[in-house]
Every structure is written in C-alpha cells, then in structure tokens.
Amino acid sequence: MLKSKTPLLVGLLVIVAAVAFVFTFGSLDTGMDAADGYRVYARFDDATGLVSNSRIMLSGIEVGRLGKIELDPEQPDMARVELLVRKDIGLHKGLYDERQGLWVDGATATRRQASLIGDYYVALTPGIKGPLLGEGDYIPNVISQTGFGAVLKNLEDASSSVFPKLDAITDDIKAITGGLRKTLGEENAVADLKQIRTDIAKTTENVAALTGELRTFLRTDIYPRGSDIQQILSHIDRTAATLEAATARTAASVDKIAASMETASLDVRRFISDQTASAGTAKDGTVAHAIARLDHNMAILEGTLENVRSITAQVEQGKSTVGRLLTDDKLITDIERVVADVSDYTSTFSRTQIKLGFRTDYFVGRGAFKNTIDVSLHPRPDKYYLLQIVDDPVGRTVSTRRVTTTNDPRVPPVLVEDIQETTSQLKISVEIAKRWDFLTFRYGIIENSGGLGIDATLLDDALNFKFDIFEFGHDTYPRLRLLGEWEFLTHFVLAAGIDDILNAGSRDWFVGLGVRFVDDDIKAILPLAPSP
Amino acid sequence: MKGIERIGQWTLARIEGTGSATLLAWDGLVSMFRPPFRWRLYLQQLEFVGVGSLVIVLLTGGFTGMVMAVQSAYAFRLFNAEGYVGTTVALALTRELAPVLTGLMVTGRVGSSIATEIGTMGVTEQIEALRSMAVNPVQYLVSPRIAALALAMPVLTLLFSLIGIGGAWVVAVLGLNLDEGVFHARIVNVVTAWDVWSGLIKAAFFGVTIAIVSCNAGYTASGGARGVGLATTRAVVYASVAVLVVDYFMTIMMF
Structure with missing residues (x-):
C-alpha cells in the first residue's frame, strides 16, 4: 500500500523546507536584541x-x-x-x-x-x-x-547681533560719500591735463597696491581667523539650542542665555575691533591699514576730481572747441538727420538685390545672333528696375529721303531717293517693373523706343512668358515679341519665341540660351560709381 | 411556521456539524499520541499533502508575486516611490497572502480529496470494517491527515512567499528596471522575523482547520455516491470559508 518512494519525496520536502527556512530567516535583518x-x-x-x-x-x-x-x-x-x-x-x-x-x-x-x-x-x-x-x-x-523652521530661528538670532554692526558700517559709508559730495561742490583752481594724467596714473598704481594689500589681508587675517568665526557661529548655535531648552525648562535660565549671547557678541565685537583699530595703530594687513591707504588714495583722487571739475566747467560754458561741440544744439540735430538719412539709404540699399543676366538668341530666319545683357535692381520683391543692353542683328534702321535737284540733262531734274540705313548698333532698354501675384507689368524704353511689357511668371518663377510691344510707328504695325523662358539648374535659361509677330516682313523665330544670377559684388561697386 | 422550522433545523444542523467536527478534531489530536504509531501513514499523507501540492503552490506563489509587483509598481510610481515595491510585496506575502492563498489551494486540492476518500470509505462501510478489525478509524484516517496538513502548510507557505518575492524581483528588477539594491535592502530591512513567523503559524492553523473540516465532511457523508459528492463540495466550501474566518481572528490576535 505504501509507495516505496514516499520516504524519499518527503525527505526532499523536508530538505527544501529547511533550506527555505534558513534562507528566509538568515537573510532578514532581525534588528537588535537587548544583548547586542x-x-x-x-x-x-x-x-x-x-x-x-x-x-x-x-x-x-x-x-x-x-x-x-x-x-x-x-x-x-x-x-x-x-x-x-x-x-x-x-x-x-x-x-x-x-x-x-x-x-x-x-x-x-x-x-x-x-x-x-x-x-x-x-x-x-x-x-x-x-x-x-x-x-x-x-x-x-x-x-x-x-528643518526650515529651526534654520530660520537660528538665523534670526544671529542676525540680531550682526545688524547693529552693519548699521555702523553703513553710517561710515554715508559719511564718506557725504564728504565726497561736499568736495565736488566747491570751486577750485584749474590744473592742466598733464597733471590729471599723472594723478590718474598714480591713483591707478595706488589702487593696484591696495588690491594687493586686500588680498594679503584676506590671506593673513580672514582665512586663518576662520576658526574664530567658527567659534562665534558655534556660540550662536548653542544659544539657539539653549533658547529651545529654556522654553521647556524655567524662566530662570533666560539670564544664562543672555550671558551666552553676550559672549557671542563680545567675540564678534573683539573680532571687529581688531579689524577697525585707528589708522595710526593699525597693523599692516588689517582692514584699518587698508582703510588708511584708501584714505590716502582718496585725497589724491580728490585733487584729480577737482581738475576734472574745472575742465568740465569750461566745457559747459562752451569756451573751447570741445565745449562748442558739446553745447551747440544745431550741430547735433544736423548729425542726427544725416545719420537717419544714411541709415535709411543703407537699409534700402542692403535690401536691394541685383540680378545679372546674359542671353544669346539665334534668329532662325536671319541666321544671326542677338546678345542681351540685363542688370535688374530689386529693392522689393514686387518691384524692379531693368537696364538692358542689346546687340540686335536687326540693328537700327534709319529712313531718310534725299531730294536732289539738278540741271544735268542726263538725269531727271528732281531726284528723290528714299534711303533706309540699318546700322548695327547697341540698343538700350530701361524699364520699371511692378509685380502683382504672377503678373509683372513693365513700362519704359524697350530697345531704344517706348514700349510696354507684360510677364507671366509660373512654376516658382522657373517658367516665364514675356510679351513686349514697342517700336510704334517704325513699321506698319508696332513690334510685338512673344518669348518663353525656362530657368533650369538654378542659373541657366532656355528661351524661345517669335519676334515682330505683326509685321510679316521681319517676323522671325528665335531660340536662346543664357545665364542669370544674383550678384552681390556689383552692389559693393555701385556706391563707388560717380554720382551727381 | 414551516420557514421558521427550517431555519431552526438548519441552525441546529450547523451547530451539530460544528460539534461533531470538534469532537472529531479532539479525537484525532488525542489519538496522535496513543499507540499504535503508524508512522508510514503519516509519511504517506505528508507526501500527498506536501510534495503533491508543491507544484500548484509554487505556480500560484510565483504569479501572485509577479502580479503584485506590477500593480504596486504602478501605484508607487505615482509617488515616485518604486523602491517600496519589494517591501510591499514581501510584507503582503509573508503576513497574509502566502498563508491564505496556500490554504485555499490546499483546500481545493487536498481537502476535496480527503472528503472524497473518507466519504467513500464510509458509504462502502470500510470504516466499519476497520472498526471490526479493532482499528480506531479516527486514529487511522484522521490523525495522520491533521498532522500532515499542520506540518506541510507552513512549509508550503514559506515556499510560496519565497517564490512570490522571486517573481516580484523578476518583474520589478528585470522587467520594470527598478533598483535592485533598493528592492533587496527595503525587504531585508523592513520585513521582520515576526512577519514571517506569523504567516507560518497562521498556515499551521489553517492546515489543522482544513484537515478537520474535510475529515468531518467525509466522515458524515451518507447516501451513496451522491452523498460523497455533496460531502466533497461541502468540504471545499466550508474549509475555504473557515480559512478566511480563522485568518481574520488570528490576524487581530497576532497584530
């Protein structure tokens, strides 16, 4: 009935239990016994x-x-x-x-x-x-x-003994500044600039020496006396503790607390009196000594200040050139206006973009090339001025009629000659352009004659259709030009169009290639150009 | 009138049940110390209760610890106090959860089995047979079970706690990336020996309670297979409730 492995399994359970027991209680921190x-x-x-x-x-x-x-x-x-x-x-x-x-x-x-x-x-x-x-x-x-409350209480106790001393120091400072003010108020002799310079140099030297002394004082007096301060603080600390204890005990110990407060403040007083002995008896390296040196320097500084005062008095009365400069109101108004103008000009100028463009067109019918150089100034994104120099193969056509009368029997008595001269000549366009949304309207001189233009700018300014009409009265109809420009690879322009659409005689197709870029260097040169 | 009569009958039956259980418990406890000592029966029951319940208890313990770590880490994160996850899990397990959950698991597994076994022996008159062979059936059937449960329950509880804390460590340190040193230190510093002991003492009492309730349910079973089934159900329900009731009273007594 009894399985043979039962003792083994129960034994294993006992071992597991024992291990768990020892582990659990062994790893617990059982705390302290009275015996420990x-x-x-x-x-x-x-x-x-x-x-x-x-x-x-x-x-x-x-x-x-x-x-x-x-x-x-x-x-x-x-x-x-x-x-x-x-x-x-x-x-x-x-x-x-x-x-x-x-x-x-x-x-x-x-x-x-x-x-x-x-x-x-x-x-x-x-x-x-x-x-x-x-x-x-x-x-x-x-x-x-x-915690915070206790810290505040300690601070209060400490500050009550320290604040009177601080007040005394503040009074001293007040007295010094009062004296200074008085000195500055008095009229005195005039000293020359040379003297001032020497004085200032001397003062600087003295101040440098003073700084050195202060450093020495800190090193020799303050740092070693850290323990004194520590002692004072510990007195204050204990006083605070005493106060706490006293409230819990009897009112009688208040006297003792007062005594300990006195000890603490005595220590403070001793420490301060060490540092504030009169100038004659002051030890080298103490505050008093430093103050004595400061006094000396102050005297020198006073002389210097007197000199400065007399000079400024002269300046105030406008006696010297500098005085006139400083007292003449008109001068400063003029300067202000000029500066305002300059800044206005420079801001417009620095905003202005200058675009340069070169394009060469091939006229299919004539088999000739036309070169264009554009300079456009864009003071604002919606406005620009265009200056264009064109080398046109059509050239400039000049019609003249020459009437010749003669008595030579071999020729007719009146000879009328109509002469049309076409000269290869550079043409100039000067236009002002204003843009609304994708449309730009141009007006001005187009290739040496009055004209108008409309541009339609599409695809982020990459595709541009230009429509120009100019040279009214040169031919039967005015010269109408339609041109498409496509800017690719940022700077390159591919152009194609028809020139002089209305006049069948000179109508021609053209294709062109050019470059176009914004040039800031030109801007730097422009102000150097002579202007009226 | 019928209703009041019924209530009275029900109440009387419960009181009678409590009385018979107490008598059986007394009989069983006293019989432990009377010869003949059948050590093998004790060992057999210890194997069934202790070794047999090991897997289910460890599984329950592990997952309980893991779930508690996740939940308490969520709660403590609200206060930036994740360091207390280990403490919380360890205290809850050692003082309360380990004994109670082990008690409930053992009730389900062992209590039902005890009730069925003794109930079947009762309805098939095997208990009468034992008696006719001059064997005290309480000493033969009940005493070893009480002893086995009283001994095995603390062991299982201790293992439950350990595996639970281990599960919490896995979740907290490996899973949620909490500080391992703090997790360990807070458990070791805060959990006292008494916390663990109280859990183990509770567990021993739970074991005795489960054994008595289950044996009594089996012992009083009558009416063939159906009676045995009812006895089993009764054993599990009563023992579970008894564990929680005993837990409450022991807790207020001990803390």
Whole structure:
C-alpha cells in the first residue's frame, strides 16, 4: 500500500523546507536584541513620526533601533524615547557648562525626516567629551525640530547681533560719500591735463597696491581667523539650542542665555575691533591699514576730481572747441538727420538685390545672333528696375529721303531717293517693373523706343512668358515679341519665341540660351560709381 | 411556521456539524499520541499533502508575486516611490497572502480529496470494517491527515512567499528596471522575523482547520455516491470559508 518512494519525496520536502527556512530567516535583518546593545533614553518635546523599531543612524550608518516611546515618567510633558544602541558605539555625556547651563560637547539625538512622506529616524552624534553614557542614561542634548523652521530661528538670532554692526558700517559709508559730495561742490583752481594724467596714473598704481594689500589681508587675517568665526557661529548655535531648552525648562535660565549671547557678541565685537583699530595703530594687513591707504588714495583722487571739475566747467560754458561741440544744439540735430538719412539709404540699399543676366538668341530666319545683357535692381520683391543692353542683328534702321535737284540733262531734274540705313548698333532698354501675384507689368524704353511689357511668371518663377510691344510707328504695325523662358539648374535659361509677330516682313523665330544670377559684388561697386 | 422550522433545523444542523467536527478534531489530536504509531501513514499523507501540492503552490506563489509587483509598481510610481515595491510585496506575502492563498489551494486540492476518500470509505462501510478489525478509524484516517496538513502548510507557505518575492524581483528588477539594491535592502530591512513567523503559524492553523473540516465532511457523508459528492463540495466550501474566518481572528490576535 505504501509507495516505496514516499520516504524519499518527503525527505526532499523536508530538505527544501529547511533550506527555505534558513534562507528566509538568515537573510532578514532581525534588528537588535537587548544583548547586542545598550539602552539610553532621549527626551523629545515632539516625537511625532518616531515609532518603535525605527532606525538610529550615526553618520548615515544604522547603529540601533528605537525601543519604547512613551511619556517621560519624570517630565510628563516630554516624550521619552528608548534607544537601543550598538555596544561598540560610545556616547559621551559632555561637560556641564555652568555659565550656559547646558551640556557641551556631549552626544546629541536629533529627530530627522527620512523622506517627504514622513519617515522619521533618530540621528545621533556621539560627542567628544565627558564620561560615556551607560545603560539607562539620558542623552543630554536632544533636538526635536529640524528643518526650515529651526534654520530660520537660528538665523534670526544671529542676525540680531550682526545688524547693529552693519548699521555702523553703513553710517561710515554715508559719511564718506557725504564728504565726497561736499568736495565736488566747491570751486577750485584749474590744473592742466598733464597733471590729471599723472594723478590718474598714480591713483591707478595706488589702487593696484591696495588690491594687493586686500588680498594679503584676506590671506593673513580672514582665512586663518576662520576658526574664530567658527567659534562665534558655534556660540550662536548653542544659544539657539539653549533658547529651545529654556522654553521647556524655567524662566530662570533666560539670564544664562543672555550671558551666552553676550559672549557671542563680545567675540564678534573683539573680532571687529581688531579689524577697525585707528589708522595710526593699525597693523599692516588689517582692514584699518587698508582703510588708511584708501584714505590716502582718496585725497589724491580728490585733487584729480577737482581738475576734472574745472575742465568740465569750461566745457559747459562752451569756451573751447570741445565745449562748442558739446553745447551747440544745431550741430547735433544736423548729425542726427544725416545719420537717419544714411541709415535709411543703407537699409534700402542692403535690401536691394541685383540680378545679372546674359542671353544669346539665334534668329532662325536671319541666321544671326542677338546678345542681351540685363542688370535688374530689386529693392522689393514686387518691384524692379531693368537696364538692358542689346546687340540686335536687326540693328537700327534709319529712313531718310534725299531730294536732289539738278540741271544735268542726263538725269531727271528732281531726284528723290528714299534711303533706309540699318546700322548695327547697341540698343538700350530701361524699364520699371511692378509685380502683382504672377503678373509683372513693365513700362519704359524697350530697345531704344517706348514700349510696354507684360510677364507671366509660373512654376516658382522657373517658367516665364514675356510679351513686349514697342517700336510704334517704325513699321506698319508696332513690334510685338512673344518669348518663353525656362530657368533650369538654378542659373541657366532656355528661351524661345517669335519676334515682330505683326509685321510679316521681319517676323522671325528665335531660340536662346543664357545665364542669370544674383550678384552681390556689383552692389559693393555701385556706391563707388560717380554720382551727381 | 414551516420557514421558521427550517431555519431552526438548519441552525441546529450547523451547530451539530460544528460539534461533531470538534469532537472529531479532539479525537484525532488525542489519538496522535496513543499507540499504535503508524508512522508510514503519516509519511504517506505528508507526501500527498506536501510534495503533491508543491507544484500548484509554487505556480500560484510565483504569479501572485509577479502580479503584485506590477500593480504596486504602478501605484508607487505615482509617488515616485518604486523602491517600496519589494517591501510591499514581501510584507503582503509573508503576513497574509502566502498563508491564505496556500490554504485555499490546499483546500481545493487536498481537502476535496480527503472528503472524497473518507466519504467513500464510509458509504462502502470500510470504516466499519476497520472498526471490526479493532482499528480506531479516527486514529487511522484522521490523525495522520491533521498532522500532515499542520506540518506541510507552513512549509508550503514559506515556499510560496519565497517564490512570490522571486517573481516580484523578476518583474520589478528585470522587467520594470527598478533598483535592485533598493528592492533587496527595503525587504531585508523592513520585513521582520515576526512577519514571517506569523504567516507560518497562521498556515499551521489553517492546515489543522482544513484537515478537520474535510475529515468531518467525509466522515458524515451518507447516501451513496451522491452523498460523497455533496460531502466533497461541502468540504471545499466550508474549509475555504473557515480559512478566511480563522485568518481574520488570528490576524487581530497576532497584530
């Protein structure tokens, strides 16, 4: 009935259970037993958030756990927290300071917040003096309140002793500035510029020396006296602690607190008096010495300022050239206007784009080439001026009638000759163009005669149809030209069109190729061109 | 009148059931310490309850831990306090979830089987046969089962907790990329030995409860195969409820 493998399987289960048991309990942090540590107590006026078995930390290392938390049997208005501290951690009781009425340099227990959501623990400092605390002793210094409120309170205490000194310093500064003001108000002799320059140089030297001294003073006096300040601060610190303790205890200890406050302020006073001895007795490298040097420099500076004052008085009266320059209102108005004009001009100019174009057309019927050079100025995207130089194979046709009368019997008495001369001549177009959306209207001189033009610009300005009408009255009909331009590879232009559509005699097809680009260099040259 | 009579009968039946279960429990517990000692029966039951339930308990434990890690990580992320995922899972498992869920799984697997086995033996008069052979049927059938469940339940619970925390570690550290050091430190620092012990003690009591309720259901089965089936259902339902009720009272007693 009994399976033979049963003992084996149950045995395995037992082993697994044992391993799990040992692993689980072995890896748990079982906390502290009374045998591992000793018990001390701390009286907190506020033990909110502290719970039994909370951590006790020393320098961030756990050194124990909290035990029972209850009202103190001796002082029922305080919370007594039992601290179970590791045996190897020694806590000092500190030395009782009669004057201050508190334990100095002993262990402290502070209630600290571990996280924003309200975990608290007790932080210990072991202290450095006095006998070691034993089982059941009380930690002498306990701080329940940490955080911003406590910091503010400490600051208030400290500032109440420091502010009077600051006020005195402010008064001194006021006196100095008052003296300066008085000096500047007085009329005095005129000194020449040379003197001023020397004075300034001297002052600069003195200031440099002063800076060096200040640095020396910092190095020799302030830095080594860090410990003094530390001591003062620690006095203030302790005073704050005393205040806290005093509120919980009796009103009698207020006197002692006042005494300790006095000690702190005495220290401050001594430190300051060291630094502010009168100039004669000042030690080299102290503030007083530095101030004496500053005094000396101030005297020199005063002389310099006098010189400056007399010069500026002259300038104010417009006596010298500089004075006239500075006092003449008309001059500055003129300059302002000129500057405004210049800036207006330069802004328009810098906005203006200059496009250059070259194109060669081949006229199929005539078998001739026509070359065009365009320069167009675009001060605004919707407006431009076009200057064009054309080398036209049609040339310039000039018709003249020559009437010759003669008495030669061999020829008719009156000879009328109609002469049409076509000269190969450069033609010039000057046009003004205005654009609305994709249409541009041009007006001006087109190839040496008045004319009009309309451009239709499509496909992001890549395709351009131009329609020109000009040379009214030269032939039966005016010269009408239709031209399509396609810009490719950014700078190249392919063109094709019909010239002089209306006049059957000179109508011709043409194809052309050109380049077109924006040239900023030209812009730089233009202002150099002579202008009226 | 009929209704009131029925309520009265039902109540009386329950009270009678409780009484018979208590008597059976007493009988079973006392019989453990009386000769003859049939060690092999104990071992056999321990194998059935402990070794047999291992797989189902580990599966349940692993997934419970994983689900808890996912859910608590979601919740703690709202406060930027994902470091507490391990603590939460470990505390919940050791103190509460491991014993209760193990108890419910064992009820389903072992309790039903006990009720069926003893019920069948009852309706086929095998129990009477034992008695006629001068074998105390309670000592033969009930005592080993009580002992096996009381011993196996804490072991299973401990393994449930461990595997659950392991599952949570997999999800939290490998899956959700939480800080492994914090996960571990917060468990070790916060979970105390008493947390684990309380779970194990609960589990032992659950084991005894399951054994008694199931044995009683089987013992009192009557009416052939149908009676056995009803007894099995009764065993599972009553034992499950009993586990939760006992859990409540033990929790308020221990914490």
